[in-house]
Amino acid sequence: MKLNPVLFSSNTKPLPLHSPFFLPLRTSPISPKLPLKLNLYPSAASFNLPNSIIRHGERRYRASARTSEKGGAFSSPLELEEEEDLSPNGPVYRNTLRLVECSMFAASAGLVYFLSNSLSIENYFGCFFPLPIVLSSMRWGIAGGRKTMVATAVLLLVLSGPLKALTYLLTHGVLGFAMGSLWRLGASWSVSIFLCMLVRAVGALGYVTITSFLIKENILDLITINLHATISILFTASGINIIPSMDLIYAIFGIVLLLNSVFLVFLLHLLYSVFFTRLGMRSSLNLPRWLEKAI
Structure with missing residues (x-):
């Protein structure tokens, strides 16, 4: 590309003011009637964005x-x-504390149950297995107890397999969740013991059913047959010539199961009430009058 020597020569002179090619700069202000507006950032309403x-x-x-x-x-x-509120009373701190405590309770319950089964000392520590779930429900509500129960079952599923996890849920997990939920809702001892008794009895029947399926033997039939033979021997020794019917055997079996469940639940209520009172949670408990006077 060649440059025009006429335009860029040293002899080139500036254009005079009266030249038709001279464009003078406008120094007068812009008329207020025609303001200059450049909408470089259009409003959000023009794009129909949500208010959130x-x-x-x-x-x-x-x-x-x-x-x-x-x-x-x-x-x-x-x-x-x-910006988030990180103070001790803020939602972020409370949610983090709930997550940490529920995880600790679940880990404690799962490890204690796993070690007890491994060392065959489950009968000595069986009353403490529902305690972490009850404590989590008392501190963080029904949702906290449910999360602790599920986390414990998942931990046992990883450590011991599905059978141990299901056994824990039927015999201890659902019972601890029911007891903690009823105490959190402020239910009386009579209601709590009755409902927990039913939960414990159903869980025991479920455990027996699952065990019967795994070993391919009907354990309920074996229990009822042995009970029928025992009662028949007792009647014969007493001089009563009556053969008990199976309906009577099933009724006796149900009564014995409910009695076992109610005694266990009542002892758990006493033990956990004393434990929570020592922890300073007496105001959260709905204790009967005779127990309040004793404590």
Whole structure:
């Protein structure tokens, strides 16, 4: 590309003011009747954005403005996050504390149950297996107890397999969740013991059913047959010539199962009431009058 020597020669003279090619600069202000507006940032309403997105953008813009006013380094809008309350009474701290405590309770219950089964000392520590679930329900509500129960079952599923996890749920997990939920709701001891007794009895029957399926032997029939033979021997020794019917055997079996469940649940109520009282949670308990006087 060649340059025109006429335009770039040293002899070139500036254009006179009266030249038709001279365009003078406009120094007068712009007329107020025609203001100059450049809409470089259109409003959110023109894009029909939801109100939640608009409010979130406003919060981030105010956070960036406060950062710039304090003299801090300006961050891009993508790096700015909504300010969170990290005080001990804030929701973030409470949710984190609930997660940590429920995890600790679940780990404690799962490890104690696993070690007790491994060392064959389950009968000595069986009354403490529902305790972490009850304590979690008392501190963090019904949702906390449910999460602790599920986390314990998942831990046992990983450590010992599905049979141990299901056994824990039927014999201890659901009972602890029911007791903790009823205590959290402020139910009386009579209601709590009755419902927990039913939960324990159903769990025991479920455990026997699952065991019968695994060993391919009907354990309930064996129990009823042995009970029928025992009662027949007792009647014969007493001089009563009556053969007990199977309906009577089933009724006696149900009564014995309910008595076993109610005694266990009552002892758990006493033990956990004393334990929670020592922990300073007496105000959260709905104790009967005779127990309050004794404690």
